[in-house]
Amino acid sequence: MLICQICKKKQATIHLTDIHNNVKKEVHMCEGCASEKGFSLQSAADIPQLLGLASKKKVASPQAVEEDIVCPVCGQRWSDFNSRGRLGCPNDYQAFEPRLRKLVESQLSSWHPGEVSLHSGKVPPGAPPDLSRQLTRIHNLERELRQAVEMEHFEEAARLKSEISRLKVV
């Protein structure tokens, strides 16, 4: 039996559910408390407000409301992006970095689980080199070098060694 969340005594017979920003909230009340809050089955009460009242007392969840962020360059808000699905300017990627990173990573992980690098394609001229890719490349070359030494392929090993030291300078 569910107990009324407001008086915490009587049986809850009225159950409200509100889904906002993918966060589901539920309130269970007895008839007495419901009518005291101005809710009856006929009158359409403001359910979120009612839930707001209840959440102050008990349901408060840590992830209930995501804080909004504004891009200092173009003025676009994270909430604008959420409703329109489009960003305002290139700087949004910096302003909303952790959230966009999570979003893009989730697209990627459904495709290639375990993929580390978000970008591993073409780079425009003059752009800073992608360090994470550079490190992965060095790591792979070092493994090849160990194998070459084990197999006594010394010419190959010498080539790999100079390639690694060239990359490390960059």
Add this chain to the structure above:
Amino acid sequence: MDISLPFDPAAAWLAGGGPDAAIAVTSRVRLARNLANHNFPTHPDQSDRSSVLSDVRNAFQSLPDGDGYTWCEIDRQSNLERHLLLESHLISRELADGTGPRALAFNPAKSISVMVNEEDHLRMQALCSGLRLKDAFASVDQLDNAIASRLAFAYSPLFGYLTSCPTNVGTGLRASVMLHLPALVMTSHIEKVFRAIYEMHMAVRGFYGEGTEAMGDFYQISNQITCGRSENDILADMEASIKAIISYENRAREELLERERPRLEDVIWRSWGILEYARQITSEEAMRHLSNLRLGVVTKILDSLTLESIQRLLLLCQPAHLQQIEGHNLESDERDIARATFLRGSLSLTR
């Protein structure tokens, strides 16, 4: 450099040909790029659009003369002209029906086209016939390099090329292949193929790209994910999956020819009959029957037509092209009559 439309619709890809041309009508690769330090075209404040447009225009004007790009300001074109460009696959519906300063640049063969101020500042695409994703990428990649040496693109080492919608971020590369799959439809295997396509993280789009409908058993298949892998890896994956779909369609065609030849011939010749005798026909019905004629040509049931002529008829019987042929605007029911007359005339010529 500016054009005054109407222009000749002849584009290199219309000639057909290329690997697997019996099934793969066209291959297209597009790159999404944005200029650094400018709002995306989708920002509510539209004041950056004009300066982006003139920067891009200057970059195109400074390309070597031999490239011969034509520059066309879309907001100065009539509704009919914009739809001619849309039907020729040079621009998207979004650019055709959008608002504000926006433009198109295309090369003489109409194999490369660049939309300016669509969802991103630049959408550069290369289009060719047959299954030739790598060739398409090579030509658009070359243009990308030329423009990148003249304009600074928005890029971050973490995310790659920055785009207005994060679903394009990374390489900004969308590869699409237009496949003609009538035998998979006739043998009721198409749903199975669609499911496999989604599982391979590809999407099925309509005849004029995202948000448009499929017509006449033509389906546009494209990659969904643009980041995390290099351009060449994305294209190699796509090509392998597309080849698998092509082999299913080929198998279905062989099966129909072996076991149900009378049914196949009946479908094709009935379509011929309708196109040769109808007095009014909608664009959708015409495409359905032309699609059957295309199947007739590649299965050698019809020998008086070529793939190129079918491709041309498919383009010319679209509403805007039809009105251009007639020389004036036509209402929908007038178009249906004009389309039937045009198709009747074209088919009787081939007899």
